[in-house]
Amino acid sequence: TFFFGNQSLCLFSSLFLLLRCPKFIEQFCQMQVEDDDKVGLYSYKVQSTITSRLANTMIQAKMVNNARRPQPIMFDVQVPKGAFIDNFTMDINGITFTSHIREKSEARKMYAQAKAKGKAAGIVRSNALDMENFQTEVNVPPGMRIQFQLHYHEMIRRKLSSYEHVISVKPGRLAKHLEVKQTQGLRYVHVPNSLGDHFNGITTISKGEKKAHVSFKPTMDQQRKCPKCSSTAVDGNFVVQYDVNRETTGGELEIFNGYFIHFFAPENLDPLPKNILFVIDVSGSMWGLKMKQTIEAMKAILSELRAADQFSLIDFNHNVRCWRDNLVSATPAQVEDAKKYIQTIHPNGGTNINEALLRATFILNEAKSLGMLDPNSVSMIVLVSDGDPTVGELKLTTIQKNVKQSIKDEFSLFCLGIGFDVDYDFLQRIATDNRGMAQRIFGNQETSLQMKNFYNQVSTPLLKKIQFNYPQESVSDVTQSSFHNYFGGSEIVVAGKVDTENLQHLESIVTATAANAELVMETLRDVEELDGFMKKDKYADPDFTRKLWAYLTVNQMMAERNAAPTAALKRNITKSILQMSLDHHIVTPFTAMLIENAEKDEIMLADQPKDPRKGWIPAWANVTAVPVSFMPDAGADLLLTLICFCVSVDNDPHFIIHLPKSQRNICFNINSEPGKILNLVSDPGTGVVVNGQLVGAKKAENKKLNTYFGKIGFYFQKKGLKVEISTEKITLKDGSYAITLSWADTGLLISVKKESNVTITVGEDMSFMVLLHRVWKKHPVNVDFLGIYIPPENQFSPAAHGLIGQFVSEPEVSIHHQTPGQAPEKPQAIMEVKGNKFTVTRGVQKDYRTDRVLGTDVLCWFVHNSGKGFIDGHYRDYLVPHLYSFMKKP
Numbered sequence: 001t002f003f004f005g006n007q008s009l010c011l012f013s014s015l016f017l018l019l020r021c022p023k024f025i026e027q028f029c030q031m032q033v034e035d036d037d038k039v040g041l042y043s044y045k046v047q048s049t050i051t052s053r054l055a056n057t058m059i060q061a062k063m064v065n066n067a068r069r070p071q072p073i074m075f076d077v078q079v080p081k082g083a084f085i086d087n088f089t090m091d092i093n094g095i096t097f098t099s100h101i102r103e104k105s106e107a108r109k110m111y112a113q114a115k116a117k118g119k120a121a122g123i124v125r126s127n128a129l130d131m132e133n134f135q136t137e138v139n140v141p142p143g144m145r146i147q148f149q150l151h152y153h154e155m156i157r158r159k160l161s162s163y164e165h166v167i168s169v170k171p172g173r174l175a176k177h178l179e180v181k182q183t184q185g186l187r188y189v190h191v192p193n194s195l196g197d198h199f200n201g202i203t204t205i206s207k208g209e210k211k212a213h214v215s216f217k218p219t220m221d222q223q224r225k226c227p228k229c230s231s232t233a234v235d236g237n238f239v240v241q242y243d244v245n246r247e248t249t250g251g252e253l254e255i256f257n258g259y260f261i262h263f264f265a266p267e268n269l270d271p272l273p274k275n276i277l278f279v280i281d282v283s284g285s286m287w288g289l290k291m292k293q294t295i296e297a298m299k300a301i302l303s304e305l306r307a308a309d310q311f312s313l314i315d316f317n318h319n320v321r322c323w324r325d326n327l328v329s330a331t332p333a334q335v336e337d338a339k340k341y342i343q344t345i346h347p348n349g350g351t352n353i354n355e356a357l358l359r360a361t362f363i364l365n366e367a368k369s370l371g372m373l374d375p376n377s378v379s380m381i382v383l384v385s386d387g388d389p390t391v392g393e394l395k396l397t398t399i400q401k402n403v404k405q406s407i408k409d410e411f412s413l414f415c416l417g418i419g420f421d422v423d424y425d426f427l428q429r430i431a432t433d434n435r436g437m438a439q440r441i442f443g444n445q446e447t448s449l450q451m452k453n454f455y456n457q458v459s460t461p462l463l464k465k466i467q468f469n470y471p472q473e474s475v476s477d478v479t480q481s482s483f484h485n486y487f488g489g490s491e492i493v494v495a496g497k498v499d500t501e502n503l504q505h506l507e508s509i510v511t512a513t514a515a516n517a518e519l520v521m522e523t524l525r526d527v528e529e530l531d532g533f534m535k536k537d538k539y540a541d542p543d544f545t546r547k548l549w550a551y552l553t554v555n556q557m558m559a560e561r562n563a564a565p566t567a568a569l570k571r572n573i574t575k576s577i578l579q580m581s582l583d584h585h586i587v588t589p590f591t592a593m594l595i596e597n598a599e600k601d602e603i604m605l606a607d608q609p610k611d612p613r614k615g616w617i618p619a620w621a622n623v624t625a626v627p628v629s630f631m632p633d634a635g636a637d638l639l640l641t642l643i644c645f646c647v648s649v650d651n652d653p654h655f656i657i658h659l660p661k662s663q664r665n666i667c668f669n670i671n672s673e674p675g676k677i678l679n680l681v682s683d684p685g686t687g688v689v690v691n692g693q694l695v696g697a698k699k700a701e702n703k704k705l706n707t708y709f710g711k712i713g714f715y716f717q718k719k720g721l722k723v724e725i726s727t728e729k730i731t732l733k734d735g736s737y738a739i740t741l742s743w744a745d746t747g748l749l750i751s752v753k754k755e756s757n758v759t760i761t762v763g764e765d766m767s768f769m770v771l772l773h774r775v776w777k778k779h780p781v782n783v784d785f786l787g788i789y790i791p792p793e794n795q796f797s798p799a800a801h802g803l804i805g806q807f808v809s810e811p812e813v814s815i816h817h818q819t820p821g822q823a824p825e826k827p828q829a830i831m832e833v834k835g836n837k838f839t840v841t842r843g844v845q846k847d848y849r850t851d852r853v854l855g856t857d858v859l860c861w862f863v864h865n866s867g868k869g870f871i872d873g874h875y876r877d878y879l880v881p882h883l884y885s886f887m888k889k890p
Helices: 024-029 103-118 289-303 333-344 353-369 398-407 424-432 448-457 529-536 543-563 567-583
Strands: 003-004 007-009 012-020 039-051 052-065 069-081 084-090 095-103 119-126 131-140 146-157 160-168 186-190 203-207 213-215 234-246 252-256 259-264 272-281 310-316 320-322 378-385 410-417 438-441 461-469 482-487 493-496 505-511 518-526 592-598 605-608 638-642 654-659 664-669 676-684 688-696 707-716 723-724 730-736 737-742 757-762 765-774 786-787 815-820 830-833 836-847 854-861
Touching: 003 830, 039 160, 052 069, 052 543, 069 146, 069 160, 084 131, 084 592, 095 103, 103 605, 119 438, 131 146, 131 605, 146 543, 186 203, 213 289, 252 505, 252 518, 259 461, 259 505, 272 320, 272 353, 289 333, 289 448, 289 654, 310 333, 320 353, 353 378, 353 398, 353 518, 378 448, 410 424, 410 448, 410 461, 410 529, 410 836, 424 438, 424 543, 438 448, 461 493, 543 567, 567 737, 638 737, 664 815, 664 836, 707 786
Parallel strands: 119 605, 272 310, 272 378, 378 410, 410 438, 664 854
Antiparallel strands: 003 007, 012 039, 039 052, 052 146, 069 131, 084 095, 084 146, 095 592, 119 131, 160 234, 186 234, 203 213, 252 259, 259 493, 310 320, 461 482, 461 505, 505 518, 592 605, 638 757, 654 664, 676 688, 688 707, 707 723, 723 730, 730 737, 757 765, 765 786, 815 830, 830 836, 836 854
16 A cells, blocks of 8 residues: 555555366366376465555465375465465365464474374475475375465565566466456556466456456366367466556655555666676586577677766686776777677686676776766676686685675675576675675576566666665664665665554655755655555455565565674574564574464474575585495405586596606696597506596597597406496496496495595505596587596505506606796696606696586696607507406506
8 A cells, every 4th residue: 555645545456366166077177196096176266465565375275085095185386485484274174284383493393203103294395496386295085175275475576667476376277367456556567478378368457547457267178288188278477567656756655553664666867877897707617508698698788888887897717807907988889899708708617706706896996996986876796607616715705705895885796696506695695795686597598588687677776875764763673774776667665663652643754865966855654544444445464564574674684694794693683583483473494384283183394495506415414335235355345435526528538647756747648539448557466457448529629539538447356346437327247246326326335426426445455536527418519428536545566557557656757948838837848757758848637526616727747649758658558458458468
């Protein structure tokens, strides 16, 4: 409900989704189940009422078990992320289960006690894009009916000059009635065709001066995917977009039931000039569609810069590059040059977020100190990244501290996290810590559109240094009242408690800096102005002011907790959030919902969803390695360990030989043919063989076909054991007995973390590590491949040989006469070893054991021509016929 001046402007909306299936067509309302199971869905209803910006939504499903035997019936719905679930009830043939909010550990304890007695069931909550799944399953006797009912509420935020209310509609088979009512003041109502072309023309909108009605009522035939289909085409989101009329720049004050809400969204102001730095991740993980879509978005965003704006670009991987070392005006020529620069980006390498952000803040700080920034301008950094830092400073708390100290509350930092691999919590912390916000961008075909939409939200700063003032003696517990910026198309909302018993009017004074003036905006509202309307209207939520205040307060405290610099402060904020959650009956990360029957002997638990990036396995969980059961020699256990990391590398097989005595690293590559098998270790003394078979890239590049290890074989002759590791599977053979493991196995016989590496340990004297390197399946050139690492501590016999085994006995190496190379970072020198003298080049190879994404740089002297002169003989001498063959003695 809104009030402007002396005129009453009331906003109220309600949305209804309703399904009724008469008995004679009940067979057409069956949910999809296997075999002859029949679950009748005879009523499905979603009702959402919007009072001001607060949407209260109820989802109700009534089902019946039409089968002749008991069977599980599932209730599976989607709730918008950020919404607070406040109630869930079930009714099974007249037996009602009601919900209560408890502190999380207390709820889990009660649930565990019930579970131990076989009287408990779980409710699964998980993440799915911008929605959250709420799912439960109940075993229902034949012929019995069950009703599920879920309640949640959320605040509808204004973005891009409109409010958007989204309802997930995925119940199975349904006919719906959806209605939106606005009593006054609607600027427009729009229902996009979000459910697909199948329902073109079915939605109707009728709008009057003070009221709008939206109706979506497909018949049973219209719901079908095809004329004779029994499956529904109703599967998606129903979206209602609207905006309201505004008549004052000071905003709208709404006061009711001891709380006030202040909505502030001024318009018709000149934009402030902005100083904007785009910081773009161009590491290897951005390769492909992500980078293509990012470039497309950036070209469009650059085109929208205003003439008064200043900007620059920074792209980073393990290095940081600047398009310009300082801010430049957004002239057509500079914008075109920036677009050309963006198009030359080729993603590779690691992710140095710390250095990139510090470089950006340095440019802005320097521009300010030199007087290059308009005093009324707004400065901001927009970070685009898809992963965690892998180079430079890796500790997230240190990066957060460094950026905070560098920004000094002078600028805003906005973060776009692409995909689910990014640590979104970190991006949220670092953004909110620096007067900005974060948004997850889903890495798909719409990445470019999502990025442009986000930019549009912050592209038009209208005000800065906004301060909301209220009489201190009359208000308390006010939410955030000071804001760095206000962007066109958005809305600032402030809430608090107000002493309506001793106050007739509430006055607000808003001060702010606009493009051409310092503004002072006053609003005065009668504290009883809403009372009459709220008593008359049966749909308006009489508790909307309290719920909005609680919603804002809890979310504000969550942000403060994320940014808390000390553990003690974080604990205090946690206690406050917990108490608010219990007082207002909402599920937060620190509470859980218990659903019990009247006798309290049947119980269910609804908990917060886990982080989608971490899945259901907590970070502290470890899997213990156990001996493989078929080992013939109990005195020399063989253990396999799979440890997870997936990287993309496109080098030929490269060897790094560490010489402990001289503390030198010598590197060489082997350039051979796909299918050839190279001997790596051949030790007749210990009976150990290690061979690697090569696979080729999908096509040649620069007239050269890269090769990789696609399969590695181990033969432990004295144990009669063979191990074959490929990119698809791990096979162990013990005589006629064999066992095959996949890279996705999780600890059947061994310690496992998926998609990773295999470490084979024989007794206490020998171990080998094989790393799995995954590449994008649709990569035009590269293929999955393997790497192998053999520690120098392995106790091979003096007879050991092979491309690696020959260096068990370290040769004497002399490197001298170093001279500059063709590149400054690649000097050349003369190496003398084994009576041979040749030129080597200083370079860098990668060790992927400690850094799962980028690898650790290893400085080494590179031997050309497939190691000629450093290895014994020619590399062809190391080719063997089979994966378990010993190398022939020279």
